[in-house]
Amino acid sequence: MKIRSIKGFHDILPEDIGRWHHIEEHAKRSCELYGYSEIRIPVLEFTEVFARSIGAATDIVEKEMYTFADRDGSSLTLRPEGTAGVVRSYVENSMYTKSPQIKLYYTGMMFRHERPQKGRYRGFYQIGAEIFGSEAPESDAELIAMISGFFDGIGLSKSVTLELSSLGDGECRPAYKTMLMDYFIGHKDELCEDCQRRLDTNPLRILDCKQKGCIEISKNAPKMLDNLCDDCTQHFTRVKESLDSIGIPYEINPKIVRGLDYYTRTVFEFTTDQLGAQNAVAAGGRYDGLVKELGGPETPAVGFAMGIERIVLLHKEVIPEGFEKKTDIYIAYLGEEARDAAFKLAYEIRSSGARVEADYGGKSLKSQMKRADKSGARYTVIIGEEELKSGIVKLRDMEESSEHEVGMEELKKLASELKS
RNA sequence: GUGCGCGUAGCUCAGCUUGGUUAGAGCACUGGGUUGUGGCCCCAGAGGCCGCCGGUUCAAGUCCGGUCGCGCACCCCA
Structure with missing residues (x-):
């Protein structure tokens, strides 16, 4: 099975x-x-x-x-x-x-x-x-x-x-229950099958029956609130x-x-x-x-x-939309050396409190960008050979479709602002 | 416990009425169109014991029986 x-x-x-x-x-x-x-x-x-x-x-x-x-x-x-x-x-x-x-x-x-x-x-x-x-x-x-x-x-x-x-x-309540029983027993033949059973098990429940006949009978039944x-x-x-x-x-x-x-x-x-x-x-x-x-x-x-x-x-x-858990920053990288840098960077930014995602599958940048998009990330950091040398990375704003270069300090500052 | 409906790709479904080639679509997934850039678009790919068992038939996703599973409603309840 x-x-x-x-x-x-x-x-x-x-x-x-x-x-x-x-x-x-x-x-x-x-x-x-x-x-x-x-x-x-x-x-x-x-x-x-x-x-x-x-x-x-x-x-x-x-x-x-x-x-x-x-x-x-x-x-x-x-x-x-x-x-x-x-x-x-x-x-x-x-x-x-x-x-x-x-x-x-x-x-x-x-x-x-x-x-x-x-x-x-x-x-x-x-x-x-x-x-x-x-x-x-x-x-x-x-x-x-x-x-x-x-x-x-x-x-x-x-x-x-x-x-x-x-x-x-x-x-x-006991007095009312008796009163109710007496009333329903007087109309027993008119009640549906279920309600006849309810007479024994839970007479109060008859009041809530959806059958037309029972609703009619219930209308004139004594009410708890009156008693x-x-x-x-x-x-x-x-x-x-x-x-x-x-x-x-x-x-x-x-x-x-x-x-x-x-x-x-x-x-x-x-x-x-x-x-x-x-x-x-x-x-x-x-x-x-x-x-x-x-x-x-x-x-x-x-x-x-x-x-x-x-x-x-x-x-x-x-409220159908708006409760998905989203990533704040996605880290994309190019090449094996950048991979190490991406791993370390993700660790460091997370310590500032932002939700960071990266995957180390070695896929194309395009594929990583797609994933960044799907993750709902507001920003994507891109680390390549150039960025490795300079220590400055590209920060892409996924909503604005714009990007600029940032240093570590600025990135950490941004991360702590995104912290939720 | 009772009634009705439904089981085909990861998801939503078409095909079944009237049995007949390699079982389709959309979405999702992978790759490409762009040697470092997402969404829209285009191309390609991967992905199916057609719930299961049996019966009818030359032939069953399609017809019949059973079974298991799911959904909705009754009962009852959050």
Whole structure:
């Protein structure tokens, strides 16, 4: 069999890496700006970490995890998302004793055994952040503001929409769920096959069904937002007011449903209509019960994660050009003696900080010039026999198509100006 | 897991309907046109188990079956 990558896994090639760096650096800067510290956690955890936090009955846990036995028989799983591991680390390292509020961000690869399609991979990168120890609605709004600022910073603010809702808490959600079940059971025969199944697995999901019949029935279904308890209503109101006060636009979407069981109260998604079926580029919410569930003290928390591949895809659609990594100076030479000089010169100029490229293949000058052009170099230095003798080289400006002779000092000065 | 579509040069694709010489194009690559000068142009070259296995046929890139791979959508999700 021909050697190849695993289905759903992909390489990020050099032609795309400039864009990846741009996006990742912006994301990290946004997190740092808001006071988050990076945490690095393992890609592999005991299966229980995910089963207990994400929810044993969710699709992720039931059929999408890469789970296998370690040599001693214990069940291990490649992380399908980041929050569970961060919470595990928060609890295991007793971070709650260090400060009443801890803000963390992480980045890395996640693994879900799904059928791949546009914007969906089995191995994919996420950047996420979590705030532990704050119940305040301002924390929810602050987290959202950070994400919003990030999208703004990479030029995507016009391409994404913030959708917002509340799922209630341990007090009002169970009552609502019962109310919803009662309503749908009354209309069971009118629901599509999938939704009849959802009655048992995840009745909230029926609200999001795309079948016409189900949409009709859902219209008259009780809404979570109408049935929040007083505390949750107040919390949700304050989140909205906080966002209003700093001018961040949002749409209320009561249909937002989470695939993970741990969410409470605020849930949100940043969506786009430019990526086909995978419209969510970032999503998150509050999860006040999770820290306790994983053995820590009762600790409110709110967090989010974004899918980098999806953001890269969207970014490419919106801003197609301009993220290639370019060479500053290309060094061309003629003859064996000049070859030594070229090698040394490249070394010296690089120490001034410019990106320098040369290839020592002994090709014709024409061929080297072509390569210089392809590399995107702004300048090409030409060293030949004459230049060897004089110690002065030709500097060609590739944009202006002009050239003049320069000495070493001038060349180094230019290089340090090009330094990026 | 389900449905639909697609596998021909490194990439994008034509050829398949109606089987018949050495399987084509554009881009990319190499060399030359210019003995030391890129882009545009011109010339030349290199590059193909036509995904794989089997069947039909005198003859299969082309028709049929299977298989593997890829894509999109459903489910679900970042």
